[in-house]
Amino acid sequence: MSSMIATRDAYGETLAELGGEDPRIVVLDADLSGSTKTGVFAKKFPERFFNMGIAEANMVGTAAGLAAVGKVPFVSTFAIFAVGRAWEQVRQSVAYPKANVKIVATHGGVTVGEDGGSHQSVEDVAIMRAVPNMTVIVPADGVETKAAIRAVAAYKGPVYVRLGRNKVPTIFPADYRFEIGKGTELVAGTDLTFVTTGLMTAQAVAAAEQLKKEGVSARVVHIGTVKPLDQEIIVKAARETGAIVTAEEHSIVGGLGSAVAEVLAEQCPVPLKRVGVNDRFGTSGKAEELLKYFGLTAENLVETGRELLARK
Amino acid sequence: MNELVTHLEEKARQLRVAIVKTLHASQSGHTGGSLSAIDMVTALYFHKMRHNPTDPAWEGRDRFVLCKGHAAPAQYVALAEAGYFPREDLMMLRRLGSHLQGHPDSKGTPGVEVCTGSLGQGLSMAVGMALGLRLDQRDNRVYALLGDGELQEGQVWEAAMAAAHYKVDNLCAMVDANGLQIDGEVTKVMNVNPIADKFRAFGWQTLEIDGHDMAAILAALDQAETLKGGPTVIVARTVKGKGVSFFENKAAYHGVTPSDEELPRALECLGCFEE
Known part of the structure; x- marks a missing residue:
């Protein structure tokens, strides 16, 4: 069996790396930084990490404001809240102005597990796909997540990335090249x-x-x-x-x-x-x-x- | 100071004329809330804010966020008067192909920083701007103009909590408290009073003024700049439709524009007899 890694872990690791490479990167979370793995970045770059509390709508709007003054904000929470609670903020404050905000949601899909249906987002991709200007990325494994997060940081514009909670097998080789829009x-x-x-x-x-x-x-x-x-x-x-x-x-x-x-x-x-x-x-x-x-x-x-x- | 006040009062009068003419041309848009906000907008664009109409992206600029985006005509006439785009553009407000959208759109209009209009979202963006500017150790200030009806949106209070938590003292919110919203009086639709007390409870410094008293507006803006350690809100009591007697304090004029018949009377109220 190939190695196993959760896509959220790959995200946390890559985000912390990127923080050292690009000072414009800032990260926002809504009281879930341990689960979304943005906590890794927070530990390394506390001054560029903003815990916005359990207030997703304001978190997304704040990210749009940070983007408006030249920052590259990564916003993380569970998929159900990023897309559900903050949908209209994503539409009006991020997608409509083409703000350079990266919404990286973890805990997508049913593999959230025990928390149940209230926390299992089964419609987030559909909702984000319907929003003009939005790019929607769903990586398959840790390798692709790392490459995708790097591509997303380099891309100028709104992106929704959907990650999972659990470890998944690595299927891509380490030198896999991810290109937005390519299968x-x-x-x-x-x-x-x-x-x-x-x-x-x-x-x-x-x-x-x-x-x-x-x-x-x-x-x-x-x-x-x-x-x-x-x-x-x-x-x-x-x-x-x-x-x-x-x-x-x-x-x-x-x-x-x-x-x-x-x-x-x-x-x-x-x-x-x-x-x-x-x-x-x-x-x-x-x-x-x-x-x-x-x-x-x-x-x-x-x-x-x-x-x-x-x-x- | 008196000269400055007189100068800005006259500027505000001219901008009221421009608002009325613009909304008469578009026959669609929000008259009452544009007229109630224009004195504050005038003070910001023609005195308080550092900005450069020939270089809208100038890094040294202060930021303005019109949270109550339906008052877009107030911002548009100020931007045109300042020289961001030709005054003639105002006559294209809300028309297909115009950069002057029904609500502020940063993609098309020079001088507009973010997209607003869906109420309750602007203050969050202003908080983000203030945090970003502080990270870059810039001394630029962020001004956010909200409506009082808008304070019914829960997101405003999420943003208020965050602004105080992160102590963004480069942020100044202004509430255009005209007391009216689409369905009637704010106190009857969903009472948001006492506004200043609520902001204080959230950790803000508060100033309360008459939002049509230019000297008071200038003094409050100056004072807000000296208040450190957290955000400041200026709660400005205003009159919806201010300056056009038959629009004043009428909720019905929230989203109604001057008719052909009303136009000369409205301009007369504003001391404009040219039509």
């Missing part, structure tokens, strides 16, 4: 394609290995940037493999699955199946249990792949 073909294949994001990419790689044993050649395309979407790599996969299974730790409404469906419907209609949380709220449980409960597993991807091949 990556991780496994070559000709019979069908898994188009995936976040922690589901590792599951898709495992599913492709399983299908290979059964004589099915499955391609895996990882989408690190859900918006702007790499349409080219998706259309190419549809043309060359003729069937697409999307997978995300998110509602199938409005997230990656919807984004891919939009592209396919307009440019290259092929049989499609979306794997994700089926328009439901989350529930309490252990992360691993919840992934199984919601069908966010390699086994379910294998089964879905087989079903789809029968429709081809």
